[in-house]
Amino acid sequence: MFVLLRHLQRVRREAALPPRSGARSLAVRHLDAGSCNACEHELTATAAPQYDLARFGIGIVASPRHADVLLVTGPVTKRMEGPLRRAYEAMPEPRLVAALGDCALGCGVLGDRAELAAPLEELLPVAIRIPGCPPSPEQIAEGLLTVVRAPLDPPAGRR
Amino acid sequence: MNSAPPVIALSAWREACLGALDRGGRFCGAYASGTGAARRWNALFADGAETLVLSADAGAADPPTIVDLIPAADWDEREAHDLRDLRFEGRESQRPLATHAPETASWTVPVEGRGTHQVVVGPTHAGVIESGHFRFHVVGERILQLDTRLFYKHRGLERAAEGRSPAAGLAFAARACGAGSVTNSVAYAQACEAALGLVPSRELRRGRTVLLELERLYNHLNDVAAICAGVGFAPGNMAFATLKERALRLNCELAGHRFLFGTVAVGGSVLDLDAAAAGRARGELGELRADAEAAWRELAFAASFQARLGGVGVLSTEDASELGAVGPAARASGLHIDTRGTSPGLWYGSAFAPARPPAASGDVAARLEMRAAELPVTFELLDDLLSEPVRPGDAAAGGSTGPIGVARVEGPRGETVCAVELEGEHLGRLHLRTASYANWPALVHAAAGNLLPDFPLINKSFELCYACVDR
Numbered sequence: 001m002f003v004l005l006r007h008l009q010r011v012r013r014e015a016a017l018p019p020r021s022g023a024r025s026l027a028v029r030h031l032d033a034g035s036c037n038a039c040e041h042e043l044t045a046t047a048a049p050q051y052d053l054a055r056f057g058i059g060i061v062a063s064p065r066h067a068d069v070l071l072v073t074g075p076v077t078k079r080m081e082g083p084l085r086r087a088y089e090a091m092p093e094p095r096l097v098a099a100l101g102d103c104a105l106g107c108g109v110l111g112d113r114a115e116l117a118a119p120l121e122e123l124l125p126v127a128i129r130i131p132g133c134p135p136s137p138e139q140i141a142e143g144l145l146t147v148v149r150a151p152l153d154p155p156a157g158r159r
Numbered sequence: 160m161n162s163a164p165p166v167i168a169l170s171a172w173r174e175a176c177l178g179a180l181d182r183g184g185r186f187c188g189a190y191a192s193g194t195g196a197a198r199r200w201n202a203l204f205a206d207g208a209e210t211l212v213l214s215a216d217a218g219a220a221d222p223p224t225i226v227d228l229i230p231a232a233d234w235d236e237r238e239a240h241d242l243r244d245l246r247f248e249g250r251e252s253q254r255p256l257a258t259h260a261p262e263t264a265s266w267t268v269p270v271e272g273r274g275t276h277q278v279v280v281g282p283t284h285a286g287v288i289e290s291g292h293f294r295f296h297v298v299g300e301r302i303l304q305l306d307t308r309l310f311y312k313h314r315g316l317e318r319a320a321e322g323r324s325p326a327a328g329l330a331f332a333a334r335a336c337g338a339g340s341v342t343n344s345v346a347y348a349q350a351c352e353a354a355l356g357l358v359p360s361r362e363l364r365r366g367r368t369v370l371l372e373l374e375r376l377y378n379h380l381n382d383v384a385a386i387c388a389g390v391g392f393a394p395g396n397m398a399f400a401t402l403k404e405r406a407l408r409l410n411c412e413l414a415g416h417r418f419l420f421g422t423v424a425v426g427g428s429v430l431d432l433d434a435a436a437a438g439r440a441r442g443e444l445g446e447l448r449a450d451a452e453a454a455w456r457e458l459a460f461a462a463s464f465q466a467r468l469g470g471v472g473v474l475s476t477e478d479a480s481e482l483g484a485v486g487p488a489a490r491a492s493g494l495h496i497d498t499r500g501t502s503p504g505l506w507y508g509s510a511f512a513p514a515r516p517p518a519a520s521g522d523v524a525a526r527l528e529m530r531a532a533e534l535p536v537t538f539e540l541l542d543d544l545l546s547e548p549v550r551p552g553d554a555a556a557g558g559s560t561g562p563i564g565v566a567r568v569e570g571p572r573g574e575t576v577c578a579v580e581l582e583g584e585h586l587g588r589l590h591l592r593t594a595s596y597a598n599w600p601a602l603v604h605a606a607a608g609n610l611l612p613d614f615p616l617i618n619k620s621f622e623l624c625y626a627c628v629d630r
């Protein structure tokens with residue numbers, strides 16, 4: 001195990017990630033509304049040592065009640081519309097919705113119209129758009145980091 | 160498989176299916192096609208490199224169920240009922256599969272007794288996991304019965320592909336599952352080529368085999384990481400996630416996409432590696448192999464991790480066979496089926512021998528070791544294939560054409576079966592049955608009798624996809 005840990009330390013060093021900045025954080029709740037699963041693979045990859053999003057204060061949380069951002073993948077199927085709305089309703093304010101991947105952005109959607117609900121944009125206010133099929137872990141990181149780095153609203157003094 | 164199969168009368172349907180089994184066939188899916196008086200109920204049986212298609216006339220009456228003869232047909236019949244409006248004569252229960260009825264009792268198995276209660280999970284989960292709903296009937300910590308409700312992600316991909324050209328239909332098969340995109344695309348392309356009478360060239364067979372093995376590589380690395388995550392063993396999870404990331408980057412370097420999207424076409428392949436690129440890839444794969452083997456050795460010494468794996472989530476050989484399990488999960492239970500050995504349209508050759516599990520104990524430990532045992536086979540295959548350039552290939556007319564084309568392709572989690580029926584120039588029906596679809600009933604069965612906190616581990620040891628089941 002210590003060999004593994006030493007090895008991981010080396011991977012992290014070689015990844016040469018930018019230094020952490022500020023002391024802010026973002027709690028993200030993922031919701032799969034009908035993806036092909038590749039968006040999930042890339043989102044999972046952001047936790048791997050080569051990306052390590054946790055060091056920027058970004059973490060996946062287990063409940064929408066703890067989340068700042070609802071990160072949605074997939075074209076929103078009929079059967080996931082209800083769970084999607086309930087997850088959003090359960091979130092404390094202020095809350096943001098992020099569309100992860102072309103499916104969630106409503107472009108290039110494959111499927112039978114009869115099985116799909118409306119595009120995510122029509123169901124919830126989308127604030128963060130991360131295009132790609134699937135977006136790479138770098139693109140996901142970039143999309144989420146814009147929120148972490150955005151000036152606080154209302155502007156706070158320190159930080 | 161190229162002439163339309165003779166239509167079997169309903170009275171002879173059960174007999175015909177039994178006959179196919181008796182002659183050594185392995186049930187590998189069933190689907191409804193056509194409408195009105197031309198409606199058919201089709202069952203597929205794998206027999207060596209061939210796939211036998213049996214077709215029943217379901218135009219005027221309901222076909223008799225075969226689920227008592229072939230338990231593996233359970234989900235196929237339930238799906239045909241829900242999505243294609245077919246009923247089955249003699250089925251004791253017709254619990255919904257794809258239809259989400261509001262009353263829980265309509266789709267769960269009744270479990271009663273002192274102290275029994277239900278633990279309900281999903282459709283959304285705590286981590287980055289696909290959507291699906293589980294209902295555990297438990298006594299204390301012990302799972303008595305697990306009822307799953309999937310199809311939350313049903314996008315109607317098969318129906319949406321119908322009416323399109325074979326070339327346009329590929330996108331639907333490809334996006335059924337991100338992590339099995341190559342497998343499903345190759346199965347679809349081969350099924351179309353079988354119907355169109357196209358014979359793949361040597362280069363096409365080699366190119367597709369390279370892509371399939373690259374897909375297997377990153378998936379197997381992913382699955383080892385996932386099993387580590389299933390018990391919360393972060394160092395193992397991160398070590399294999401790192402290796403998987405390297406495999407994805409290699410995919411991107413070789414084929415321009417981390418998940419190899421867009422690399423398969425009907426009647427062709429776009430993978431183009433000259434000697435230098437193939438040589439570089441071999442070098443990188445060699446390094447990856449050495450590091451994967453080193454990480455695997457470290458896992459073997461992680462006693463607290465190893466102690467969690469044995470005897471958990473056991474799937475017996477008999478149950479694996481009855482339930483129609485495929486892929487590493489089936490092999491870990493002692494079923495030696497690997498479609499790679501009978502794939503003349505690919506580049507495995509007659510000498511291909513699937514890895515044998517160190518112990519076919521059918522538990523989490525065996526499924527984990529199966530992945531590790533298969534990795535060297537994949538590395539060897541890739542090393543061999545990349546010893547010369549891989550050029551774009553094509554498929555030329557030459558075979559017999561027919562209204563139905565069927566193909567079976569071994570993916571990371573087992574066999575994908577794809578059937579296409581052509582109506583003139585267009586797809587009349589697309590049927591895609593992936594390894595995850597075949598293995599879900601086996602996972603559900605293996606979970607019963609185990610402790611609830613072990614379920615994530617059992618689940619990860621199968622690492623089934625929801626997207627390609629729901630389609």
Ligand code: SF4
Binds near residue numbers: 037038039133334
């Ligand atoms: S955007 Fe692409 S990768 Fe993401 S779920 Fe849709 S098809 Fe899959």
